[in-house]
Amino acid sequence: MRYHTHRTKLEYQKKEGRGEEEKRLHTLLMSARLLLATAHEWFVRRPVSSSCAQAVRELVALGPC
Known part of the structure; x- marks a missing residue:
C-alpha cells in the first residue's frame, strides 16, 4: 500500500478499520x-x-433501512 506523505500508516489503518465496521453494519x-x-x-x-x-x-x- 502506498501512503501519501501527509498521512501516517496509523491514519490509513484507522480509515481501513472504519471500512470494516461499515461492512459489518451493512x-x-x-x-x-x-x-x-x-x-x-x-x-x-x-x-x-x-x-x-x-x-x-x-x-x-x-x-428499507
Whole structure:
C-alpha cells in the first residue's frame, strides 16, 4: 500500500478499520431487512392475531433501512 506523505500508516489503518465496521453494519442491516421480509410473508400467509399483523404492517411501512 502506498501512503501519501501527509498521512501516517496509523491514519490509513484507522480509515481501513472504519471500512470494516461499515461492512459489518451493512451486513447486519441486510440481515434485518431479510428477517423483516420473511416475517411479513409469514404473517401475510397465516392467520395471526390482529395486533401481531398490525405490528408487522407498521414495520414494513417504515420501508428499507
